[in-house]
Amino acid sequence: MKKIFLIIKREYLSRVKKKSFLIITFLVPLLFLGMWGGVIALSIQDSGSSSTVYVIDNSNLIINDLKDTESLSFEKATRSANEEKSYLQENQFLLVIPENILESQKLDLLSSQKASIFVQGEISNQVDNILRKILLNNAGIDIQTLDSIQPKVKVTSLEITEQGEQESNAGVAMGIGMFASIMIYLTLFIYGAQVMRGVIEEKNNRVVEIIISSVKPFQLMLGKIVGIGLVGLTQFLLWIVLSGTLLTVGGLIMASQMPDAFSPEELSSISSSVPNSAAFAQQNSLLGDVQGTLAGIDFPYLISCFLIFFIGGYLLYSALFAAVGSAVDNETETQQFMLPITMPLLFTYVMSFGVLIKDPHGPLAFWLSMIPFTSPIAMMVRVPFGVPLWQLSLSIILLIAGFILTTWVASRIYRVGILMYGKKASYKELIKWFNYRK
Template structure:
């Protein structure tokens, strides 16, 4: 049996499977519908008017709290404090209690926000901002300064960025690089986990059904393992493409029907201002996108995807051959998941802050993490020699792992009725 026939068999078996067909077309519908539902419910929640009571008998702050589209302040200062607390607990979201103090500067430690529920942290920050502004103005006035003049004297500087070649850049361009790199690395991690597990389950299923005993009589274990990996990966690519097309199409349709916008929690004025700034920055973003090595990013994505997926899938296949059920495989999956998680964490916490630092560079060379970390680094510009060394190490490790995995696969595929240990698997490598 040739490798192409095995690949065709695996691919056909996957795409004709009822669960594969159902999940291929149902998953994007469920995810997009859930996202739109959450956004819609969030928009409804933000349209609710929240009423907050204020008890400020001396009038220190009550004039500084301004009503907005979502918050209305009710003055209960004329009531006794105990009555105001009882009224607020029954009728309002909470009570801002401003006690009598000897000096306005003491307000920074004396104001209370009383509520029965866990307070909204953004709202608490708004209260603190009002207090800070009031106390600061009072302190400056006591020192003989004019706060309004100080405000007018403040300047917002903007540093122009450029390269030594004279080419201008802008700081928001780093966001584009972070998004592209992060998305590429995250996609590879998800693809490896989802479809690597699919390879493992396929091996376990055939082993459990004893079909493998018939297949192994006419094909070498190595060829069978590679056929499963390639066939499953092709089915996965097809499923991923369908998900992307259906997901984007359904999102556009549902958001048009229900008029739901992501980020509905933002107030209308703020949203309008943000939209205006975004529109003004579009030419800069387009210009920055044009400067990115798009072709290099695409080629590297394909190369690292192939190397990373085949590397991990060979490990998944060997695990599937060594165990009799998915339950038994759990003890062997942690060593696979840890490098992937490590790559993501290093990417988001190290590459973003310092893409050319020692940590980012080292982990972009280590084969188990390089498919994720290197893809996050490439948009920031990586020397060609580092990419070549990283790819060489990745594929050299892949061939080495495949050689070891094939030995485990050859013996484990015919082992039944006993849970393997790491010690036994190590012995299989010697055969």
């Protein structure tokens, strides 16, 4: 036991002390923060530079109701259309409104370069509203009455659970499911491959025979797997802590720089400046919904499930990775043995996006989340949608049985493989090794 601890300590420290570990640990949360900040910045800022639109209104219906925005200002043209055209500079537009605008509902926007969708959208949006008012007025409909009648139906999806009916949001569950399955898929590969590389390194260095004259091959393999697994958990923990800290700090900085960023007026001014304000408003209310649902999500439960299935899946696959590492002399030879390891993971990964996420309680989802080779990914897709306790427990029990089995099989190949130098192993050879007595 003491020796396994020594091995775990070496495997753990030698990786955690590496510069690359520190870089990745700090870089990933920064990337998250950058992405998050970028999205917010993009949604708040528009094109940045402001443009001037010279208007020639032949109908005289529109021009007085056009409102300047932060990025667009409207001015009445003083010259004739042809003259005005020749004076247009960058970020200047000429809007020509025909006399029969009510019937034709067509406008010309002239500029020296292609007008952006934003400018086009803004103009059509404003003119639409003005025309609508005129048309409604002409039809004898009171606009204020109309505006006051705006039914808004919200469908609340309720999930019947043991704790009673809980609000659920399929969109949020989907997002979390996807994210969790991507994380499991990536980390199983990243840390599994680290185990494999570690084994190959020891074999290549020829240090392995010295080590196993002091400890059993199984102890060395297990020590390596546990050590690297702890590196993975450390990284997760640091990511969670760092991302949380960065997000909080980042949020505070943003809030202090833009104190009114999220005040109602600001929001409405943003929405009025965005072309499709109705869609934005919808998005905004969806965001509110998401926030509401996020608050209702049981994060400790999700994170525990994630950790259990990461650890289980990691133990199962890393043992196989270790066996592959022991069978080869260098990384280029690993290809032929990688396929059977990659296939179930890749299959489940593809299935999670295609099928599982749409039908998280169907038979395929059920079976994939029971088979130990596929359950870490499949179950994490399903967990946010709610999984009966008996299924969750059965899946975990099968996963534990699965990794005990793969570890046993892998260790039998490993103990022989690490001492085979310069021999190109085939599957037949591996079976032979498996059947060797000690």
